[in-house]
Structure formats: C-alpha cells, structure tokens
Amino acid sequence: MARYFFDTYDGSRLISDAEGIELESLDMARIEAQKALPDLARDALPDGDHKSFIVSVRDDAGQVVLRAALTLIVETAPDNRSA
Template identity: 30%
Template sequence: MARYYFDVHDGAQLVRDEDGSEFENDDAAVQAAARSATEIGQGRVAKGDFREVVIEVRKARSRNICTVTASMKIEWRSKS
C-alpha cells in the first residue's frame, strides 16, 4: 500500500493534505479523489456555491499524479 495526499483548491487558497491515506494503487486513489470531489461539490451546491472543486492527488508527499476537477455549469435560456 502506498500513501496518497489529496490537496483541495478552494477558490483562491490551497488546503494541503498533511496526513494522506493509503490505497492499493494509483487507480484506487484517483477513484477516491473523484468521490471526494463529488461530495465536496454536493455540499457546496446545497449552499448555493457552484464553484468547481479541484483536487491534486500526490504520492510520496511530492509527486503529483493527477488532478481531479468536479464542476457544474448552469446556463439560463431565459428567466420568466
């Protein structure tokens, strides 16, 4: 098992994961990051916040392996 870190970009600031979590491989870590981004996004939408959620997945405290982005786009056609 390897340790992975999920750093969350919250608007203008970065919330760095100092503890990390263990996963069997990169794919398992990325799937967990995607689930986390979805959960954070759902919480934001419930509060009327539609900003995208960006999670940088790091391995071994320094090497970024991917970025997971969850976003919602609302396009009004016309408002009555």
C-alpha cells in the same frame, strides 16, 4: 501499499492534506479523488454561476500524480415570453 495525499481546492481555498491515506495503487487513489468531488461541490455551493472543484493527488515524494476536477455551471434559460 503507497501513501497518497489529497489536496482539495474549491475555487476559493486550498486545503492541503498533511496526513494522507495508504492505498494499493494509483487507480485506487483515482477512485478516492473522484468520490471526493461531489462532496466538495455539495459542501461549497457556488455563489455565482460557475465554480470548479479540484482534487490533486500527491505521492510520498510530494509529486502530483493525478488531478481530478469537477465544474459546476448554473445557467438561466432565456425568457422566451413576449412582453
């Protein structure tokens, strides 16, 4: 088993994972990163119309081995009503 560290970025702040978790493979780390993204988006709703959330996965050596991102875009439909 290998230890992976999950650093998160919500568009305004970076939270570095100092503890990490042991997982069987990089594929398992990918699944964990993908599962974390919706929670990140829910916890840090955008104050504008666009926000990106990123999870970077590092190995024991500190090398980024995987990066997963989720972009949330809010668009307002144009008003088609006549004045």
